[in-house]
Amino acid sequence: MSLTDFRTLGRTGLRVSPLALGTMTFGDPSWGADEATSTEILSRYLAAGGNFVDTANVYMGGRAEEVLGAYLGKHPGLRDRLVIASKFALSMDPGDPNNGGTGRKAIRRHVDESLGRLGTDYLDIYWQHNWDPHTPVEETVSTLDDLVRQGKVRYVGLSDTPAWAVARMATIAEWRGWTPFAAIQVEYNLLERTSEGELFGAARELGLGVIPWSPLANGMLTGKYTRDNQSPAGAGRGAFVGRHLHERTFQVLDALRRIADTLGTTVASVALAWVRQQPMVSSTIIGARTVGQLEANLASLDVVLSAEQLAELDGLTTPDLNFPAAFLNAFGFPAQWGTTTINGVRANA
Template sequence: MLSTYVTLGRTGLRVSPLALGTMTFDDGSWGSAPKESFAIVDRYLEEGGNFVDTANQYNNGASESTLGTYFVQRPGVRDRIVLATKFGGTLHPGDPNAGGAGRKAVLTQLDASLRRLNTEYVDVYWMHMWDRHTPLEETLSTLNDLVRTGKIRSFGLSNTPAWWVAQAATTARLRGWESVAALQVEYSLLARTAEGEQFGAAQAFGLGITPWSPLASGVLSGKYSRTATDHPDSGRAGYAAPLLTEPTFVILDALERIAKDLGTTMARVSLAWVRQQQPVTSVLIGARTLAQLEDNLASADVVLDAAHLAELDALTTPALDYPHPFVDEIGIGFQQGNTTINGLTSSAFQRS
């Protein structure tokens, strides 16, 4: 099911089309208790998945610790997994150097993550969020040193402005440092603004794209409707509530129709749409139960045709920031006139 692999950006890392997010792994008080978490990882690996994602701050370190215990109980499994974790989130709110992307913070956070994970290295080390206080060169040189010493194999950026991504990739190239491997961005049918700048930066610099929250906090999973908007049992109900508007329900109606046409579920259709977007490398899926995981894994076998893709695209086309509206509406004809270039046809711009 997941054994058709792709390389992550310009690295040699081969990753499965669906990555397993483990934000729900904890002691069972909010997410999945260790026994259920172990079963989820086992099942994911059985289907050929090999890309597992966590973070130092997920459940105050419990997600990493759960995976660390799993590796101890499953000898030999660690090295066949492409393991990703993140730095930046503080676990010590009173210490100003406990979080962020400064050298002191990065080195301390990585050592703590490696202890919790019971491993000597991580394959992808994500900067969880842009740090506005730390010089870019300090962060990049630290990550470059960590690659050289073997404690990390590569690094990526999450929740980071595209201008910073471009500056980081260019600086690394000019300095001869290890460059950015991939971006982790929020992306779903309800969150497409990454198409404006992040996708462009990724394509320009050859970076992989790993979308998070492809089901928009469960809104696109099929459990919400005009008459079912309250799910107190959901761990992300608070995130979902602001999205439950009439435009969203129109999208859910379309997903339901397409799911019925294909004999599948709305969640699988939503995940298939994200997976089929050209810049996407590997889609992050999460699950608190084995049943949720099975539904998400089955999305790998769903293929949307051109008509389905066009319908969903038309319903969810994002309003991008300047200069995109100006360039897309006026700029093409302004430059091309009445010609077709690289398959893009335009009419000459005329002042009204």
Template sequence: MPLTLDTYRLLGRSGLRVSPLALGAATFGTEWGWGAGPAEARELFDRYVERGGNFIDTASTYTDGSSERLLGEFAADRRESLVLSTKYTTLRRPGDPNSGGSHRKNLFASVESSLRRLRTDYLDLLHLHVWDSTTPVEEILRGMDDLVRQGKILYVAVSNVPAWQVSRMQAIADLRGWSPLVALQIEYSLIERTGERDLIPMARELGLGVLPFSPLGGGVLTGKYSRADLTAADSPTADGTRRSVTVAGGTLTERNFAIVDAVKEVAAELGRTPAQVGLAWTLRNPAVTAPVVGARTPAQLEDNLGALEVDFDAGQLARLDAASAIGLGIPHDLLAGDFGRTLTRGDLTIETRR
């Protein structure tokens, strides 16, 4: 059934209503060499909001702070109708050890900086951006809860954190009456499905809405790369373009091009673009609340929004799943297989409704 940006979804275990595609503002600003300038970023924002979109994702260090500054300027006259999400933990000042990390000092300082740049007195959603492996979870959770009680953030979430740490954090928050996590941002796409092993099942169980970033695999699923890029002679980081980042990231592989072939085949059958097919596939996962789309141009954004109208038949889904399939690993393959079921159920038939 086709969706629209104003077909809102609840975010995790909260009552917060968000659009089924979030607008990623990492492309707001040109400091990283491949983003959108102020005028083009404004057009991206306006088109998204005019179509009913209300969920916009950024971070304290995206495009060296320009992302938050531009978003704050664009959102100023409609702040209450938007859900603004930002993140902390990435290093804000090279050489300053306490300007990065998950600890309380950086948490409070980063939030204050984000509030100033976004021209607001509260954040709808704050993510811990990258796990630092040093800060105690109690310090993180208590600091987030303090900011919620102060009214500076409304909801808390995490990104790029091991599943066992996330589950531990949620249990501690629940037991101590601190603000629970409501969202999990992870890389997830047809070419990156390893989150299906632990992170996504954990999110469903614990009430976290999944917000996939890079749902098009760094642009690979758009079909703009070819197998010739596998043996490109130029240095992968020489030109500073988004292409060089993708090449350096190792996502241009024969396996991924086989997945792209399947995506293109389905797209041709549906009269859609490969990007729309790739995004629509993530939207079908019941754990996913809203993929984060990072368009650089208005044309790219319009193409991405077309994913909301894509509907697959069972055969097309089966082909996409088969092309991108991964092993779940221990113990999941055992538990999901016939042998594991026999061990726990014998020849009994047990109906589950979850």
């Protein structure tokens, strides 16, 4: 597989690369990448055939969008070949209650500021960065529809939003003839699979694409963490992996290393391949602080896991899902189906 094996996003006609380039690290060398390195990473991704770049207004306080905008300004004609996504909801001014959130005032301000930093007159995808419990969903959805009708945005999506809110917002958009949602963004990797419950169910029913972020669990699944070295050098987001530092994770890493050795690849490539091969996934966001990290992530496209390897990793990381998932599997479905097989599935299978 390559970056040019494009996939359509949800029920839309938008074609995106199987790996999207995330830009959270762009523009700040303190824990990310300086502008020169960020530009080199972007250039290498595009040269390999990638077309999907994901950013946000708050990444590095706006610097990530500025770095991307500067690159586009130096390469006239490139903009329309790319799928550029940005986000709204997080505050750029913590002292102003109307700067953050998903209300009309905040959205309209943030989209114009993002367009200015990016040096473009439209966004291909505009994501709600996360759920806002203080704004009526009708206000958010109608504002996004306005932006699409004005030509400032092509498609809209929902990131880090509860499944009930995804379902309600998508249904309101459908019933009122407003712009439909194209996809959801979720944290999804071998160590965080709870999205497979309600969020994947909503996406499946509503025809939404699924875009995982943090497919390597903030670096935990790169292979640099071991039982003997739980604070490796160069762990840029090491503060986020503490919840994974336990024996179950190291058993998963043992399996990843064994599979990687069998395939002649790396632990990270196997972990990324597992995410990419999940049927609900449209495109996976990868991030990099160095060109070497980007190259390593792109190498995962050459890795194809067998059904047996996928099943082994699935078994090691089966998530505990919220009620009523376990109840339905243990009692509800058997009581419905008895000993019969329906759509190829048996109860308790």
